Amino acid sequence: MRTFPILVSFDGKPPLVTGGGELAAVKARLLLKRAPTVDIAADRVVPEIAALVEAGQVSLIRARPGIDQLRGRPLVIAATEDDEEDSRVSAIARALGVPVNVPDRPELCTFALPAIVDRGEVIVAIGTSGASPVLAQRLRAWLEQELHPRLDALAKLAAEFRGPVAERLPSGPPRRKFWEAVFEGAAAEAMLEGDEDRARALIGAAIEAAAARPEARGRVLLVGAGPGDPELLTMKAVRALKAADVILYDRLVGEGVLDHARREAELIPVGKAKGAHSVPQEEINALLIARAKAGQTVVRLKGGDPFIFGRGGEELDALRAAGISIEIVPGVTAGIAAAASLQIPLTHRDVSHTVTFLSGHEAGGEEPSFEHLDLAALASGKNTLLVYMGVTTAGHIAAKLIASGFRPDLPVLAVENASCEDERRVLATIAELAAHPERLALKSPAVLIFGEVAGLPTSGLVEDILALEELKRA
Numbered sequence: 001m002r003t004f005p006i007l008v009s010f011d012g013k014p015p016l017v018t019g020g021g022e023l024a025a026v027k028a029r030l031l032l033k034r035a036p037t038v039d040i041a042a043d044r045v046v047p048e049i050a051a052l053v054e055a056g057q058v059s060l061i062r063a064r065p066g067i068d069q070l071r072g073r074p075l076v077i078a079a080t081e082d083d084e085e086d087s088r089v090s091a092i093a094r095a096l097g098v099p100v101n102v103p104d105r106p107e108l109c110t111f112a113l114p115a116i117v118d119r120g121e122v123i124v125a126i127g128t129s130g131a132s133p134v135l136a137q138r139l140r141a142w143l144e145q146e147l148h149p150r151l152d153a154l155a156k157l158a159a160e161f162r163g164p165v166a167e168r169l170p171s172g173p174p175r176r177k178f179w180e181a182v183f184e185g186a187a188a189e190a191m192l193e194g195d196e197d198r199a200r201a202l203i204g205a206a207i208e209a210a211a212a213r214p215e216a217r218g219r220v221l222l223v224g225a226g227p228g229d230p231e232l233l234t235m236k237a238v239r240a241l242k243a244a245d246v247i248l249y250d251r252l253v254g255e256g257v258l259d260h261a262r263r264e265a266e267l268i269p270v271g272k273a274k275g276a277h278s279v280p281q282e283e284i285n286a287l288l289i290a291r292a293k294a295g296q297t298v299v300r301l302k303g304g305d306p307f308i309f310g311r312g313g314e315e316l317d318a319l320r321a322a323g324i325s326i327e328i329v330p331g332v333t334a335g336i337a338a339a340a341s342l343q344i345p346l347t348h349r350d351v352s353h354t355v356t357f358l359s360g361h362e363a364g365g366e367e368p369s370f371e372h373l374d375l376a377a378l379a380s381g382k383n384t385l386l387v388y389m390g391v392t393t394a395g396h397i398a399a400k401l402i403a404s405g406f407r408p409d410l411p412v413l414a415v416e417n418a419s420c421e422d423e424r425r426v427l428a429t430i431a432e433l434a435a436h437p438e439r440l441a442l443k444s445p446a447v448l449i450f451g452e453v454a455g456l457p458t459s460g461l462v463e464d465i466l467a468l469e470e471l472k473r474a
Contacts, residue, residue, distance in 0.1 A: 003112050003129050008099075010035035013072050018065060018089050019080035020045035023103060025052075027077045032057055033118060041065040042080075067092055075099040075111065106130040115140035120152025121159070154191045158182070161203050168211040173218075173245050173295055178210050180243070218245075218292035220319055222312050224305040224331015228254030229419035232332045240329055241265075245296040248284065252303025252445055254420060281311060285318035292324045303445070305333040309359050309388045335386040335447045338418035342425065344449075344456050351452035352384045360390025360397060360448070367396045375404035384451035391444045395437030398430045401450065406430055411455035416446040427454070 015031050017024050020042025028038045028049060037056070040049060043063045052058040061069060064085065070076055070092050078089040078100060090108040093100035102108040114125035115136040124143055126136045148154075158179070169175045182188060187202035221240045226232040241247065241260040249258065251271025258267060268287070270279040284300075291298045306312030306328065319326050335357065339346050346355045356378060362368055368390075378385065379401070390397055394414070402408055408431035416424040426440050430450065433440065 008074050014039045016073050016076045018078045024079040025049050027079050071096050073098050078102045117143045121155035122151040148192050150192045218296040219325035220288050220292050220298045221327045222300050222306040223329040225253045225257050225301050225303050226332040227334040227337035227419040230256035236329050240299050244299040246291050247299045249301040250303045289322045305331045308333045334418045338415035338447050344453050346384050353382045355384045358387045360387050360393045367393050379405035384453050387448040390448050391442045391446050398434035413449040413454040414442050
């Protein structure tokens with residue numbers, strides 16, 4: 001059962017609960033947290049419901065309600081605990097388009113009742129689409145401890161100032177940034193501590209200061225999206241995504257990463273692949289500058305880390321030349337993620353003292369010459385080479401390393417889609433890679449790890465060992 005969370009208004013016709021037993025009483029009690037009154041369809045009721053009727057919170061209508069009694073309800077809960085009657089009520093409600101819930105009968109429901117954390121004007125609803133109510137309750141207990149008990153007071157204070165803020169500040173990013181500063185600053189802290197007078201004074205002063213400032217220029221955040229797994233995003237990267245007005249993202253940004261963006265954020269794909277640059281770098285630079293000059297907060301979201309073969313340096317130079325405010329948010333690079341996934345150290349005092357990051361192709365896509373790198377010196381020491389973007393040039397790279405003095409039997413590990421669910425690992429030697437690169441069936445994005453560390457015990461390399469044995473037999 002797939003559900004979409006919404007908040008329902010009870011300003012019109014009261015919600016309806018069918019049934020007069022304990023289950024109906026529980027549901028009525030829940031609805032009365034928000035509804036002024038609740039209608040209950042029953043001939044006989046338990047004492048709790050009778051007390052609610054006496055208090056004027058519940059009105060009784062006849063049992064077995066029909067179309068006229070269900071039409072126009074904000075929602076109906078069928079809680080008679082009689083399968084036939086609950087099914088009948090559910091069928092009528094669904095035919096009328098009225099949301100209906102039947103406890104413990106998900107096939108008869110069009111909505112699920114969530115676990116609720118109630119802070120007055122602030123409500124958090126937790127649902128599992130009926131799959132695990134106990135899990136929802138556990139999450140509710142955790143949130144009850146995390147959310148400040150005075151959030152309701154803070155929300156009401158903000159509501160009082162919405163009008164003055166709308167009158168003094170333009171809509172869009174300026175107004176949103178004002179409220180972000182309020183909720184993250186001293187005014188919110190004072191309100192949560194119970195000092196309402198100070199909170200009001202601080203918000204009033206903040207409105208005057210924001211209105212007096214000239215129109216602010218925007219800024220650009222160069223953000224590393226990590227290797228693909230959204231759980232490897234830094235907390236600072238998540239905050240940047242939630243603050244962005246517009247996000248320019250690469251094709252290597254993993255699924256789920258953009259879920260952290262605000263719903264209102266504009267998402268612009270500017271992905272590049274070898275031989276298929278959908279948006280030239282110069283146009284990306286110009287777009288970043290234009291959006292920032294328009295006053296927007298711009299996130300340039302790049303796979304891995306912006307400054308490790310991510311062309312972040314070129315964008316940094318262009319933004320600095322245009323006088324744009326810049327912030328750098330580093331990310332977990334694919335090579336580090338691959339090593340973590342394999343559970344191998346890139347440096348190990350017995351076999352590797354240094355790590356060298358290499359690009360697998362030159363600008364324009366040509367095979368790498370490594371002419372500015374002393375490969376012979378690296379071959380003679382305890383070193384690890386991490387090669388990015390080397391899928392199509394893997395054979396050439398391996399041959400060049402052998403020619404520079406690297407041992408032909410030196411291990412090499414290829415890791416595709418490091419940290420993602422479809423991660424694939426292949427173990428070989430440099431000689432095997434040089435002779436049969438096509439047999440490894442490598443696909444982009446992938447990193448190649450050359451060095452003795454690639455031969456250390458790793459995690460889950462059954463597929464790799466099989467690939468190596470197949471190459472030997474060939």
